[in-house]
Every structure is written in structure tokens, then in C-alpha cells.
Amino acid sequence: MDGLRALEGTIDHIRKAAPNTVILGDAKRGDIGSTAPAYAKAMFQVWGFDAVTVNAWGGYDGLEPFLEDPARGVFIWCRGSNPGSADLQDLTVNTLDGPIPLYQHLARSADGWNRNGNIGLVMGATNPDQLADVRSLCPHMPLLIPGVGAQGGDLADAVLAGMDRNGRRALINSSRGIIYARPEPGGSQDFAAAARQAAARLRDQINRILTDAGKGWL
Amino acid sequence: MDGLRALEGTIDHIRKAAPNTVILGDAKRGDIGSTAPAYAKAMFQVWGFDAVTVNAWGGYDGLEPFLEDPARGVFIWCRGSNPGSADLQDLTVNTLDGPIPLYQHLARSADGWNRNGNIGLVMGATNPDQLADVRSLCPHMPLLIPGVGAQGGDLADAVLAGMDRNGRRALINSSRGIIYARPEPGGSQDFAAAARQAAARLRDQINRILTDAGKGWL
Numbered sequence A, B: 001m002d003g004l005r006a007l008e009g010t011i012d013h014i015r016k017a018a019p020n021t022v023i024l025g026d027a028k029r030g031d032i033g034s035t036a037p038a039y040a041k042a043m044f045q046v047w048g049f050d051a052v053t054v055n056a057w058g059g060y061d062g063l064e065p066f067l068e069d070p071a072r073g074v075f076i077w078c079r080g081s082n083p084g085s086a087d088l089q090d091l092t093v094n095t096l097d098g099p100i101p102l103y104q105h106l107a108r109s110a111d112g113w114n115r116n117g118n119i120g121l122v123m124g125a126t127n128p129d130q131l132a133d134v135r136s137l138c139p140h141m142p143l144l145i146p147g148v149g150a151q152g153g154d155l156a157d158a159v160l161a162g163m164d165r166n167g168r169r170a171l172i173n174s175s176r177g178i179i180y181a182r183p184e185p186g187g188s189q190d191f192a193a194a195a196r197q198a199a200a201r202l203r204d205q206i207n208r209i210l211t212d213a214g215k216g217w218l
Helices: A002-017 A036-046 A060-067 A085-089 A102-113 A128-137 A155-162 A191-212 B002-017 B036-046 B060-067 B085-089 B102-113 B128-137 B155-162 B191-212
Strands: A024-029 A051-054 A073-079 A092-095 A098-101 A119-123 A143-145 A170-172 B024-029 B051-054 B073-079 B092-095 B098-101 B119-123 B143-145 B170-172
Touching: A024 A036, A024 A073, A036 A060, A051 A060, A060 A073, A060 A102, A073 A085, A073 A102, A073 A128, A085 A102, A085 B102, A092 A102, A098 A102, A102 A119, A102 A128, A102 B085, A119 A128, A128 A143, A128 A155, A143 A155, A155 A170, A155 A191, B024 B036, B024 B073, B036 B060, B051 B060, B060 B073, B060 B102, B073 B085, B073 B102, B073 B128, B085 B102, B092 B102, B098 B102, B102 B119, B102 B128, B119 B128, B128 B143, B128 B155, B143 B155, B155 B170, B155 B191
Parallel strands: A024 A051, A051 A073, A073 A119, A119 A143, A143 A170, B024 B051, B051 B073, B073 B119, B119 B143, B143 B170
Antiparallel strands: A092 A098, A092 B092, B092 B098
């Protein structure tokens, strides 16, 4: 349970050091309707995450308990950044609107489930075309975009394909690129400073891409 | 973390009281290839489960770390017992062999991934026709069958549709029917005895169904 204690300490630290930060728990939970409320309670009440990732394989009844509180965000794993995500998510399914890839069907379903306006989608950066498809299906939904950095997705492609028409709502996620950031060889061995630098560098890169696209903050 | 301590205590107790019991952790874990090894380690090394349930939404690379040890069983959530399982799992997908339901495609994929012979499938009891379809696609695979009891699936249908040709490899699961078993009104208030009785009654019913089908133990 050391890992859980580390998580607890991390959340406590963020709440103290930066109280307005949104904390997202990427636990990809997914279970049936009778068990899901316990997972939702654990993520939102026990851990206190502001948003979570979920796995929709079990369908709507397993998602419903996560969606109840409009103040908590729920990112449905739609099309992942890993190679295996193609195995099921890219299959062609027959729908009333004709054959479409499964991840697109899920994006449309999510749009229908979004009664509280708190659903987002996880869309990997490794396939910008798919990201663009989902952005056009769900023009207003926040997209959580893993896969830049360690997984090799191109940052500019991800930002430009994932942002909404105002240049917002694309949450670019880097995990290993930041938590495993290494200090410069020969320099200080300050891993915390290296992580901070990696995060700041990524933020600056994103802002530069948005500015170049005429969607900057200024 | 009280729940985790209760789980730890439960596992310890089973190991002491019934050392040969197979303990299955129904955690439905599923994540990408870089994170899945940590979940597999948690389930098999830290908790010491003999078998687990997993969620295959992320495809093969997320399953691989669970499959490495041929001595540990891995039940892939194929077609659940909850209503929402229809949302994605029953979609018709186009495959090289023509259009088939997604859960059947996953069952076939699982058969192909089963190099270590340690894969089983979770198949809900609430749809015996689907159970029979998967049993014919995967004649030798263990099937973990939730949905009898609290969820209303018929036990005889589940046993007969789920068993292999020898009357084996159908693991009928009752969770709430046993852990929430209530003592007879007016009788003793011994909840442990009530759970024991519920488990014994289910076992006897299963054995009677197998015997009636000519597949009994005697």
C-alpha cells in the first residue's frame, strides 16, 4: 500500500501548494452498475479527484454513478495512444447511420450520455486523424490527449487536431515525459527541478503552437 | 484503505483455512502496455491472486503482462451480465469472416492470444444464448459466469450452456447471493452461517443440474 500512501501524499501536497489545480485520476475504472458506485465514491469522495478516466466497455449503467455530480469530470477512454487500442477500438461497427469505427460510435454515444455536461474523451495523440474525426463529432467536448512525449505523438498535430474552434479544450497529457524527466548530465541532480522544467517546456510549446495558429492567450 | 485491509484479511484467512482454494480477484483491470505490468504485479505478486478478471478495451498489449505466467488465470470480460454490456459488446462488427457480434470477435481474439493456455472468458448468465455461442467458439476455455442469483440469470440455463462437453469449465459465480445472504427471520442472526448455507445450496444445485445432464461427479 506504499503506492497508495504516495498518491495520498501527492494529492495532499497539490491541494496545499496549488489549491485551484484540477486533479485528474487516470484509473480507467469500469465495472457493472452494482459495483461502479463504490469505484465512483472511492475516486471522488475518498481520493477527492476532480475528474477521472473511465472504461466504457460495460456500457452506460457502469458509467452513470461517475456522471451524477456535474462538478466532477469523467473522461471516457475512447481511442487510446497504445498500439493495442486498435484491436477493438478501430473495428468497424454497423450502426443505424452505416458502418463507422467503434471509437467514433463510442464518441457519439458519449455525446448522448452527456446530460450533465461533464463528459470528456480520452483520445491518443498517436493518431491525429482520429483525433480530428472525434473533435468534429464532439465539437465542444474536452479531449484528454495522452501519447506525446514518451509515446511519440507529435505535439503540434495533437494540439491542432484536438483543440476546439477557440483553441481550447485539448488537455495535452505528458506523464512519463515529466515524472521521469532527468536532470542535464553533469548538472545538478535535482529531479524535481527537471520535472518542473519539462512541464514548463511543454506548456510553452503548447502556447507557441496556439499562438502560431492565432488561438493564443494574448 | 479499510476496504483494502479487509481484502488482505480475507485472502489471509482463505490461505490458512483452505490452502488449495483458487482465489480470483475480480478487479477488471485494463490499461495500456506501459502501465499494465504494475497492475499485473499488484494483482499476482502483492495480493497473490491465482486468477484475475481483466478488461480488454485497450487491446493485446495491455493484457500481455497478465498472461506471462501460465500458472495464473486471466478471465477477459467478454459479455457481461449487466444491461449496459449490450451497449458496446453486442454491436455488430465487420470481420474477415463477415459481420459478427463484438463479444464473439473478442472471444475469437482471446483464443488467438491464448498461447499460455491461461485465458478464460467472463460471460454473463443473463443471456444463455450468447453463453452457448461463446462455448461453441471456445470449446475448451474456462468460462466465468456471473449473473445468477441477485441478477436473475437462470442457473440451469447457465450451467448447461456454459459447461464444456465433459460438464466442466463453467465457473458459476454468485457474489451478492452469498456475501449478502440473510439468516432466516426469527432464527439465529449468524450471517456467516447464512453465507455458508447459500454457498452450499448453490453448489448442490449445480451438481444436481450436472447429474441430471449425465455429467455428474459420480
